[in-house]
Amino acid sequence: MSLYALQKLLYELNRDPRVQEQFVADRDALLARFRLTGEEADAIRNDDIGMLYILGVNGQILMHFAAWRGLAWDEYIQAMKDALTKHGQVRGGIYAAVDGGEGGAL
Amino acid sequence: MSLVFAGIMSHGPGMRARADRADPAVRDPFFATLERLRERLEEARPDALMVVAAEHFANFFMNNMPAYCIGMAEDYEGPIEDPGWLRIPRRTIPGNADLSRRIIRKVMDRADVAYAEEWKFDHGIMVPLSFLTPRFDLPVIPANINCQGPPLTPLGRAYEFGRAVRGACDALPERIALIGTGGISHWPATPNSGKINVDWDREFLARWTRNDRKALTSYTDEETLRDAGQGGFEIRTLVAVAGACEGSTGELWFCEPIPIFATSGFAAVMNLAQETAAKAA
Numbered sequence: 001m002s003l004y005a006l007q008k009l010l011y012e013l014n015r016d017p018r019v020q021e022q023f024v025a026d027r028d029a030l031l032a033r034f035r036l037t038g039e040e041a042d043a044i045r046n047d048d049i050g051m052l053y054i055l056g057v058n059g060q061i062l063m064h065f066a067a068w069r070g071l072a073w074d075e076y077i078q079a080m081k082d083a084l085t086k087h088g089q090v091r092g093g094i095y096a097a098v099d100g101g102e103g104g105a106l
Numbered sequence: 107m108s109l110v111f112a113g114i115m116s117h118g119p120g121m122r123a124r125a126d127r128a129d130p131a132v133r134d135p136f137f138a139t140l141e142r143l144r145e146r147l148e149e150a151r152p153d154a155l156m157v158v159a160a161e162h163f164a165n166f167f168m169n170n171m172p173a174y175c176i177g178m179a180e181d182y183e184g185p186i187e188d189p190g191w192l193r194i195p196r197r198t199i200p201g202n203a204d205l206s207r208r209i210i211r212k213v214m215d216r217a218d219v220a221y222a223e224e225w226k227f228d229h230g231i232m233v234p235l236s237f238l239t240p241r242f243d244l245p246v247i248p249a250n251i252n253c254q255g256p257p258l259t260p261l262g263r264a265y266e267f268g269r270a271v272r273g274a275c276d277a278l279p280e281r282i283a284l285i286g287t288g289g290i291s292h293w294p295a296t297p298n299s300g301k302i303n304v305d306w307d308r309e310f311l312a313r314w315t316r317n318d319r320k321a322l323t324s325y326t327d328e329e330t331l332r333d334a335g336q337g338g339f340e341i342r343t344l345v346a347v348a349g350a351c352e353g354s355t356g357e358l359w360f361c362e363p364i365p366i367f368a369t370s371g372f373a374a375v376m377n378l379a380q381e382t383a384a385k386a387a
Contacts, residue, residue, distance in 0.1 A: 059295025060162035067191045080297040094336040105300025105365035
């Protein structure tokens with residue numbers, strides 16, 4: 001897993017409008033700049049916020065990417081809950097779910 | 107002069123972004139308490155406000171992560187987040203590069219710190235400023251403690267960092283205010299966002315108001331993760347403020363869980379006058 005590279009892509013995207021422009025214009029060209037696994041690249045390609053959460057992307061990075069991709073707050077929380085049910089526990093990082101992902105302030 | 111004000115408060119983006127969804131019975135008294143905090147800050151007539159924050163990948167990433175960093179710019183821009191999402195308009199916030207440089211030089215006598223001449227503020231600084239300096243007109247000296255990308259600085263070092271900041275304040279002629287911002291227990295940006303361990307929060311704040319160095323720095327990260335979530339790692343910012351006020355005790359003004367803000371809303375201050383009185387005696 002190349003969680004570092006995946007998070008770096010999203011970190012740059014979150015803070016740099018030029019990277020956002022490239023994301024919109026040619027997502028594959030942007031993806032090619034980072035050493036990602038196929039699973040990671042697919043998650044970015046498909047705007048799969050839930051899968052990015054499972055792959056271990058830090059919530060403080062993913063929260064803003066999710067908002068930029070148009071997810072309202074409740075949709076973002078729900079995407080993580082759904083992915084947890086589908087794929088199981090978070091695989092890296094420090095944002096693992098607790099209590100089976102239950103609860104929260106929806 | 108010295109340190110003229112020291113306090114702590116929560117900074118969750120929901121305090122602005124989702125304020126309309128919070129229970130008014132808790133939100134309104136919390137926001138009224140923050141008004142009181144603003145008044146206390148203004149009464150102290152500070153020349154600058156140092157904000158000890160736990161930033162969230164706005165400026166620093168794991169390619170080159172400082173454990174501690176202090177800003178040294180003429181001004182700063184924020185929020186880095188979408189202003190429509192955070193509901194705080196983007197603006198320029200004044201800094202004071204000369205004061206920053208003198209603080210950093212003094213802090214370095216006792217602690218290692220990085221500096222940054224560019225810094226974009228995220229919600230961790232913008233949300234507190236929007237309550238404490240709503241006109242964004244007081245020069246800000248930002249300081250950051252890495253609470254997101256382990257390995258993290260030990261709590262004892264965070265307390266020492268605060269002592270070093272105090273040493274700098276005492277050596278300079280300016281009147282400096284200090285605010286520490288971070289969540290206590292919380293599991294933000296997870297499916298559990300809104301989970302809060304209020305007993306843990308109250309126990310932590312009791313240790314903070316006693317300024318009990320040993321108790322404040324005795325949490326292991328494993329215990330914090332288990333009992334207070336990964337968001338609990340941000341107590342480093344609050345521990346640093348206690349360190350800056352060694353010899354003083356504090357007052358808890360507010361602590362109630364507000365799930366849509368993802369944390370307890372809290373505010374507390376240190377009574378710096380006690381320390382001055384003790385020295386005079």
